[in-house]
Amino acid sequence: MNERAPLRLGTRRSLMAMSQSGLVADALSQRTGHAVELVGVTTEGDVSRALLAQIGGTGVFVNALRDRLLSGEVDFAVHSLKDLPTTPPEGIALAATPRRDDPRDALCGPAKLADLPRGARIGTGSPRRVAQLRALRPDLEIVPIRGNADTRLRKVGSGELDAVVLAYAGLRRIGRLDEVAEVFEPDQMLPAPGQGALALECRADRADLRELLAAVDDPATRTAVTAERTVLAVLEAGCSAPVGAYAAEVEQKLHLTASVVAHDGSRQIRLSASGSPERAEELGRELAARLLDRGADQVMGERDIEPR
Ligand SMILES: NCc1[nH]cc(CCC(=O)O)c1CC(=O)O
Structure with missing residues (x-):
């Protein structure tokens, strides 16, 4: 060079x-x-x-x-x-x-999710977010959107939408954290594999x-995302599947949680596993196999909206 x-x-x-x-x-x-x-x-x-x-x-x-x-x-x-x-x-x-930034999803709008009015219009293009939002608030109207984060935020500013869900890490990178009303903990909304x-x-x-x-x-980041992405790979799903996965190392142990949610939010399978960080890939493989045993394929197949 x-x-x-x-x-x-x-x-x-x-x-x-x-x-x-x-x-x-x-x-x-x-x-x-x-x-x-x-x-x-x-x-x-x-x-x-x-x-x-x-x-x-x-x-x-x-x-x-x-x-x-x-x-x-x-x-x-x-x-x-x-x-x-x-x-x-x-x-x-x-x-x-x-080194990974914050992996969580964030709601951008005038109020927290629980405080939005009945039937509020929430924009997101991600089936994973759609499904988990529907599970949290079945009354919401989910509006499919795409475009850069700033384009999506503009739709809230203009009143076209009441709120949008975006990755916290991305909002930080574009300097828009002041528009965050709520950050979802992974137990409410499991992030996408590799998010942040x-x-x-x-x-x-x-x-x-x-x-x-x-x-x-950052080896710890690589370990965590390896476990998360292995789940996605075994489920043969992509970033447009309703699959969440999040792994983190705590005291030299890797903790992995993964979920699949039906598109209408009516069913969810969520499982966790822990193991040595050296076995990140096996951990992901094993957890994906357990998800499939519990019917993950069927849950992911239950679509009531156009696949996106
Ligand atoms: N698919 C678009 C995309 N790819 C990465 C990010 C955010 C930053 C990240 O997750 O690292 C986003 C936007 C979003 O999901 O809000």
């Missing part, structure tokens, strides 16, 4: 992506002494108004960045880990998972880069 050329960091151009890429760039320069240059990449998901599922799901964001890695236009890319499909990509390595965590990817054949990027890796 040319020691003097800055590392080129490929990033989406949204406010949230630029902010999280900036944080990674700063941390990396500080720890390695390398300059890092942000290279904005426009993806199909950023320009198309079509529902995300119709243009290939959140994979469209990820694939555009991976193409730039493989062509050598950028050295590494920063993604929200939550948006990465569980299938390992050919020729690309997960070089680092920096970032992923650094580079070409698998760049051992020099992998070594360098490891400077910002």
